[in-house]
Amino acid sequence: MKNRFRSTLALAAAAAVALAGCSDPGAGDTDAGPAEWPAQDADLTGTTLTIWAAQNSNTVPDSVIAGFEELTGAKVDVVTIPDPYEQGVQTKVATGDTPDLAFWQPTASQLTALNATQNLQSLEGAPWLDSYDPALRDITGILNDTRYAALVTTPAVEGVYYNKEVFAANGVTDLPTDWDSFIQLARDLKADGTTPFYEMGADRWATQWWVQVQLADAAADGLWDRVNAGEEAFTDPTIQGAIDEYKALIDEGLFNADIKTATFEDQGAALLAGDAAMVMQVNSFFGQLQSLADTPELNEKIGFFPISPSGNTGTFIPDQSNALVAFKTGDADQESAARQLLSYWLGDGYGDFVNAQSTVSLQPGVDTPADVPDALLSVSDAVGDSTGSMQALAIANPDLYIYLADMIQGTKTPTEVAEATQAQFAELAKAQGAEGF
Incomplete structure (x- = not known):
């Protein structure tokens, strides 16, 4: 998980230029869509498909592969790309090494990083699109009005996981309804001798959530459009203020002493x-909890609520385990077989998939398994009304989390965090050929 949202300057800029052939990676050839979507059960005897996956997603397709191989006669190989996954994939693709399918973060910035218009198959007209929950169908996976990624699980949501027993022991009966009530709750808990918040400063990658949830209202009001156009910067009051607030809460002693x-x-x-x-x-944290406790214990102890400045709006952040892309390999039969696998995954194989993964169904016609923990149901409920994260809406994803971790360690001030993030963002945007940089 540590690698998921990294886009280090040198690698990302180099990959963007290499993938684009020194042109704008967000532009280029576009597809009207594949000529056909083969039947899910079409005979594929003698065909071998390759799926690239990260270390945390390489077992996700197991049930789908078993069913697809039995139905079609195809063979499907999963190849694990070592962490950091995104950089490894981009480097391989830039050298012409591509699979048939790959797990991929279905955001516009990450689709741009793969030069989707040149390297990925269009998924327009896919037979499974109408099966999606309408609130989720178009939430992600689209670049320049073309669909390039197939969402298979609920996008991650930034929000607050809480211990129900701690709340009960402190007389907390109502969940916070906005940022001010959220922080007041933390102060009340601290006054009662309870540590309000726990942060993982050494592993760094989650630090950015504290800033991003504070930007939910601004994101809904076009913040990232303005940042993408060079009209607003990380150093301007909105984002700088969120960074300042995070630092102030740490200085106030609302976090764990070993932060x-x-x-x-x-x-x-x-x-x-x-x-x-x-x-x-985000959702992957609940996976950590599931490794420590079973569903009954988690239902008893752990809850979730989204938070934003003015209410309970979540901030969604799809990651690579949520979606797949299909590559243009130059082999029409292989490309057709890849589309067929996606059709099966989100068609006849989807019920087995959600049951095998104990995950929330994206399709109203497929029931969510009864053993999905309550907190994950709350996360799923938050997706439809959520707003996009930096990863979902910005054209480039600078290493904000690294700079925030530096702030926690005392090597950067909040002002320096914003300055470093803006400088990197501008370089990445310039490498893409974005206007205004």
């Missing part, structure tokens, strides 16, 4: 044990 050295594993254990009341995280 500088705490890890992702520490964070999950602490919330489950009630050593802290709340954690700002």
